[in-house]
Amino acid sequence: MNPRRIAAAAMAAGVAAGLAACGSDDGSSDSGSGGGSSIKIGIKFDQPGLGLKEGSEYTGMDVDVAKYVAKKLGYSDDKIQWVQAPSAQRETLISTGQVKLVVATYSITDERKEKVGFAGPYFIAGQDLLVRSDDTSITGPDSLKGKKLCSVTGSTSAQNVKKKVPGVNLQEFGTYSECVAALASKGVDALTTDNTILAGYAAQDQYKGKLKVVGQPFSEERYGIGLKKGDTDLCTKVTDAVKSMISDGSWQKFVDDNLGPAGFKPGAGNPPTPDACS
Amino acid sequence: MGDILSNYDILGAFWMTIKLSVLGTVGALVLGTVLAVMRVSPVTTLRAIGTSYVNVFRNTPLTLLMVASILGMTYILGMSLSDDQQTNIFRWAVIVLSVYHAAFICEAVRSGFNTVPVGQAEAARSIGLSFGQSLTQVILPQAVRGSIAPVGSTIIALIKNSTVASVIGVSDAAGMMATIVENETGTFGVFLIFAVGFVILTLPLGMAFTAMSRRLAVRR
Numbered sequence: 001m002n003p004r005r006i007a008a009a010a011m012a013a014g015v016a017a018g019l020a021a022c023g024s025d026d027g028s029s030d031s032g033s034g035g036g037s038s039i040k041i042g043i044k045f046d047q048p049g050l051g052l053k054e055g056s057e058y059t060g061m062d063v064d065v066a067k068y069v070a071k072k073l074g075y076s077d078d079k080i081q082w083v084q085a086p087s088a089q090r091e092t093l094i095s096t097g098q099v100k101l102v103v104a105t106y107s108i109t110d111e112r113k114e115k116v117g118f119a120g121p122y123f124i125a126g127q128d129l130l131v132r133s134d135d136t137s138i139t140g141p142d143s144l145k146g147k148k149l150c151s152v153t154g155s156t157s158a159q160n161v162k163k164k165v166p167g168v169n170l171q172e173f174g175t176y177s178e179c180v181a182a183l184a185s186k187g188v189d190a191l192t193t194d195n196t197i198l199a200g201y202a203a204q205d206q207y208k209g210k211l212k213v214v215g216q217p218f219s220e221e222r223y224g225i226g227l228k229k230g231d232t233d234l235c236t237k238v239t240d241a242v243k244s245m246i247s248d249g250s251w252q253k254f255v256d257d258n259l260g261p262a263g264f265k266p267g268a269g270n271p272p273t274p275d276a277c278s
Numbered sequence: 279m280g281d282i283l284s285n286y287d288i289l290g291a292f293w294m295t296i297k298l299s300v301l302g303t304v305g306a307l308v309l310g311t312v313l314a315v316m317r318v319s320p321v322t323t324l325r326a327i328g329t330s331y332v333n334v335f336r337n338t339p340l341t342l343l344m345v346a347s348i349l350g351m352t353y354i355l356g357m358s359l360s361d362d363q364q365t366n367i368f369r370w371a372v373i374v375l376s377v378y379h380a381a382f383i384c385e386a387v388r389s390g391f392n393t394v395p396v397g398q399a400e401a402a403r404s405i406g407l408s409f410g411q412s413l414t415q416v417i418l419p420q421a422v423r424g425s426i427a428p429v430g431s432t433i434i435a436l437i438k439n440s441t442v443a444s445v446i447g448v449s450d451a452a453g454m455m456a457t458i459v460e461n462e463t464g465t466f467g468v469f470l471i472f473a474v475g476f477v478i479l480t481l482p483l484g485m486a487f488t489a490m491s492r493r494l495a496v497r498r
Contacts, residue, residue, distance in 0.1 A: 088456070091463040115463050148363060153444050154456025171348070171363045172447025178345060187353025 039075045041066045042085030042093050042102040042226075046175065049200020049258045050105055058082055061196070061258040065122055065242075066103040068250055069225065072241035087155075091115045094226050101238070102226035105194060107156070108275075117231060118224035119238035119277065122245070123255075124269040126217025127157050128195035130183065130202060133212045138190050140216035141165055150179035150188040157193040160219055176201065184210065194221050199264035208261070217267050235277035246271045282458060282468065291454035292475050298371055298440040298450060299479075303433050305376025310383025315418075317384065318391050320409060328384065335381040340442045343374045348446045364449075371443035375436060382432045390425025391417065395498070423494045430487025434480045451475060 043062050044051035051062040063082075070080050085093055085104045093099045094116045105125070108118045131138045138147060144165050151158035153172040161168055171188055173179050179191045180201050191198065195217055202211045225242070227234050245251050251271050255264075282288075316328035335343075347370040351357045359369040394417055402412035441452035455472050462468065 088459045111462055115465075153447055153453050154458075154460050156460055159457065159461075169363050170447070171367065172453070173345070173348075174341075174445035178349060181349055182353050185349070185353045187349070 038079045038081055039070055039073065039101070040081045040083050040099045041070065042083045042090060042099040042104055044086075044104045045082075045084045046177070047105065047197060047200060048204050049262075050196060051103070052200075053082070053084075059258070060200070061123070061254050062103040062105065064250075064254040064258065065225075065245065066101065068245050068254075069101065069103070069238055069241040072244065073237055090226060094228055097228070100227065100234075104226075105197065105221075106224055106226050107221040108224040112226075113229075115229065116226050117229045117235055117277075118226060118275075119235045120224035120242055120274050121222035121272045122225065122242045122251070122274065123196065123223040124267065124272050125194040125196045125221040125223055126267050127160055127192060127219040127221070128198055128217045129214040130180075130191040130198040130211055131189065131214060132183065132186070133210055135189065138214060140214060141218050144168055144190065147189040148187070150182055150191045151193060152176055152179070155193065156221075157219075161192050164218065180207065180211075190214075195264070195267065196223075196259060199259040199262045203259065203262035203264075213262065213264060220269070222272070232277050239274045239277055242274045282462060282471065286454060286458055288451075288454060288471065288475070291449060291451045292479070294448065294450040295437070295440055296479070298368075298375060298443055298448065299433075299437045301372045302375030302379065302436055302440060305372060306379035306383050306432075306436060307429075309376055309380035311387055311418075311422075313380060313384035314387035314391065314421075315413065317388055332381045332384055335378055336385075338378075340374070340378050340439055341445055343378055344371065344442055344446050347371075347374050363447075367443075367446045367448055371440075371446060371448050375440060375443070379432060379436045379439070382435070383429060386428035386432055387421060387425050389428055390421035390423070393424035393496070394420045420496050423496050426487060426491040426494060430484065430491070433487075434484055437479055437483075438476060 043058065043060075043066060045053040047060065047062075050060040052058070052060050067077055067080065071077075083093065083099050085099065085102050087104075090102050090104060090106060091112065094102055102116075106112075106118075107125075108121060112118075129138060129140070129144075137143060141161070141164050144161075146169075148169050148171060149161065150171045150173065151161065153174060158170065158172055162170065171179075171182065173182070176191065176193060176197060179188065182188045183191050184207065191201075195213055195215075198213045201207060202213055225238050227238065245254075255266055255270075313328045313331055316324040317332070319325060319328075348367060352359075352366060352370065358366055360366040398416055398420065399412060402416040407415065440450060443450055444452035444456060447453070451472055455468065458468050
């Protein structure tokens with residue numbers, strides 16, 4: 001154990017401390033009546049390239065999509081109140097009316113459709129693998145034998161890969177940030193989840209050139225905009241906004257701006273045709 | 279709610295919670311008692327070590343210790359406890375639970391030492407018992423009996439804190455709940471199932487410790 005390794009371990013502990021610190025939100029955005037003048041939109045706060053909070057700035061593809069849709073609904077950027085929408089709380093935030101829309105890597109599934117409504121999809125993502133740039137041995141789910149894989153506890157991606165590759169050596173963490181740290185320190189060989197999330201991490205400054213997305217998606221995740229179940233009027237408006245976003249070139253710009261730096265190209269089926277509202 | 283119970287191995291997940299808790303408790307009791315003895319020992323260095331240990335681990339978040347055990351200890355320092363990742367994280371989770379709760383057990387047992395009248399120690403020394411003898415024959419048995427209630431509270435806290443192990447991927451009750459919430463969305467029923475599960479684990483234990491602390495109390 002030389003001093004450099006111990007220093008590196010201390011840094012990892014620092015990363016963990018940072019993660020522990022960002023778990024809670026003071027919820028100040030939930031107070032007040034809101035009224036008709038502003039709109040509350042749920043996004044991820046910790047997903048680089050998709051929805052990321054840095055100081056008071058919000059960046060990412062989901063943020064750009066949300067701003068575009070809000071504008072079409074008649075709300076300018078300064079009328080948007082951003083609310084953190086962790087995966088487990090998205091349905092609750094919508095059904096209790098704490099947010100009007102959720103744009104947070106929200107895959108349209110039948111189970112979720114029983115609780116909330118969806119407009120979209122506005123993007124077709126797929127489960128993929130993130131590896132170190134110098135690693136040529138992993139080319140897809142078939143080459144994972146004997147490799148150490150990382151994902152998030154209980155996530156769809158983790159369940160999916162366990163089914164796809166029986167007996168896979170899977171390490172699960174609470175968030176993807178820990179997986180990326182483990183991948184960079186060679187603790188694991190690959191990280192698996194939606195290719196959009198992977199591209200977001202690969203495009204981060206500290207990992208640029210060090211990590212790459214394999215580019216062999218093996219699932220289909222249809223990202224939708226979550227809204228209150230049965231609100232057909234709102235759903236139609238949001239769907240129209242998504243359609244015009246795709247046709248006027250904004251969609252392509254949002255993808256290139258946020259995920260392009262990592263050399264990410266949207267997979268088959270993109271840009272998608274939004275479903276009709278029911 | 280019925281199909282959640284039949285579609286997911288919730289009992290298996292709680293079994294994992296029980297394994298974590300039992301092994302963690304054993305580790306914490308052994309380490310905590312040793313630390314408590316160190317903190318009351320006549321050797322200054324041992325007292326200082328015991329005090330520092332308690333202050334460091336009592337004031338460090340458990341989540342941080344868990345994540346550091348894998349990201350720091352396993353991946354950077356290479357201290358892997360098994361080639362199989364599931365076995366490795368389980369062993370680290372038990373160690374972290376033991377190490378963390380040992381600080382609380384230590385303080386609970388030390389509070390037990392304070393219930394032993396100082397005359398007991400003086401009497402033990404005056405009949406010629408060494409420090410070790412008076413500790414193991416006179417002081418510790420009374421101290422342990424006096425600290426059953428606070429130790430019980432610590433063990434109950436340990437059982438609930440074992441859910442933190444899901445942040446490094448131990449497939450315990452909390453990990454199972456994360457899976458169900460992901461697939462079926464988070465409904466009141468899901469939370470109820472797991473809340474009831476933990477009540478079943480902890481409530482009888484709490485009653486047992488209360489009864490034991492009464493029966494075993496040293497009558498003075």
